[in-house]
Amino acid sequence: MNLTKEQEDILNGSRGETMAKVMETLVRYGELYHADSMVPVTGKFNHLVTSFGLKALAPVYDLMNKLIEAGAVSGTKFSADPRPLDKNVPSSFLQNIVFNHFMYTKQDFYEDQLTKLGLMEKDAFTCTCYMDEVGNTPKKGDILSWSESSAVVYANSVLAARCNRNSGIIDLMGAVCGFVPNFGLLTDEGRKAKWIVEVKTSKKPEAQLLGSAIGMKVMEDVPYIRGLDKWLGTLDDDARAYLKDMGAATASNGAVGLYHVAGITPEAVESGEDLILPDAQVYVIDDAELQRVYDSYPVIWKNKDATPKLCFMGCPHMSLAQLIDWTKRVEGGLAAAGNAKVVIPTVFTAAPAVIKKFEETEYAARLKKTGVILSYICPLMYMNNPLSTKMPVITSSNKLRTYTSARYYTDDEILVQITKGGN
């Protein structure tokens, strides 16, 4: 790898032993993927995937202490993934003991560390940092050092920023160092599509199902998606929310870091089918294929017929438009079912800044009236509690389904479940 004089000097200890190790980590990481150089991180803000003070991750906090003590803090301010706890989210006495005494015992300590390392502001905890309300929205062409998979795929695809699918800690080290290795999705060649996905459904496909199907087929490759523009129209708020959910499913059900949507995403609009590699494979998705994918999901509840005890919506966190739309849908569902409040405890999650904006609208009181709980929590972190794993939890998030015992239903099915009951 070709390093600049400045980078060589850092590697040789000009900025201290700790910084030399940071640089060594990044150089070795890049060399594995044949990076030709280290390029400057140009995003205004960074984003970290580690937001949770999990007792089991004590070595990570020790490592962060080393960075802080050596003055190797982030060159840019950053947001972080959602907080793992919110007392508004229903949990049992025993669950709380596990949450507070065995799992997230280091939360306050860790948030203090994040502040010292460069957290944007005290509530900058969300997986959707790119929302306007949050303010960490990269520009086209920005080089990032992020790792939250749903944010990486959104930044690459919808915003045309450039970021590899990194691991936690590597994200911080890129920000501390100010450079990241130049390979993969940072390069023009790495952003070319190895797959053509032909969407041939009879109606607008469920975002979470479509993303799941694409992710499981193409894994870490870049897909170029034809036929979706027919359903999305233009890249407006609705389309962005759709692509957020679809992308998160591609990233978690597979390992997609970038997708192009013909006529919609910026690079596809700019370069069209020049983005497709000559030997690209083709994957056709029709109604039957989506049904096949849906039917393939295992239900890992002990009692498959159990009545759901909790419903999570918003993994990744919901947008303002989604909160408003779902308020109306829940109201409509309850009216049709003749119920006043949701029949399953239901939690909608969104970024603190989005919640704040939502609470300025008339819809906040209307949503509250339906009994839905609004929270900034990370549903994944809630479900990581072994006692949560035993609960029958439902969701329309394919990411939550993939990583936890939560059972997936489509948006329409979820609406019936929470407003009318259906199991």
Next chain:
Amino acid sequence: MKEFRGRVVAKGTVSAPALVSHGGLNTLASFQKALQFGDKKATCGDQNNPDLYGKQMAGKALCLPRTIGPPTGGLVLYCACSMHRQPACMLFSEPIDSLAAAGAILQDVWLSDVNMPVIDSLGEEFLAYVKDGMTVTIGDGGLVTVE
């Protein structure tokens, strides 16, 4: 006995009994319980991995195609190493994924009292040949002997 050659991701020599996963290893799901509840043998907690679920990973030559799962994978692996609950070595049939690569490099650069050699690109034949309990030895230059 059969020899395979791969690429050295983290240096070291070791000999250990094989533990084989034919599907991707979800690092967080596999190690979380072990790290959380003091299981020094690192019993795999990933119910979606029939090859590994319930088996002890610490001290084994973990043979796998790749890791999968959330981007915390690298730091979870780093923590397992820091807490001395790591496999004896990790042997990937495919080129290493970015999450495992992060864990492998972090432990190699930042932990002076841990040595977990990591070799990748051993090929499909390696994973087809190696079975649980076989003795795997890592020599110099990415040489892996299975017997």
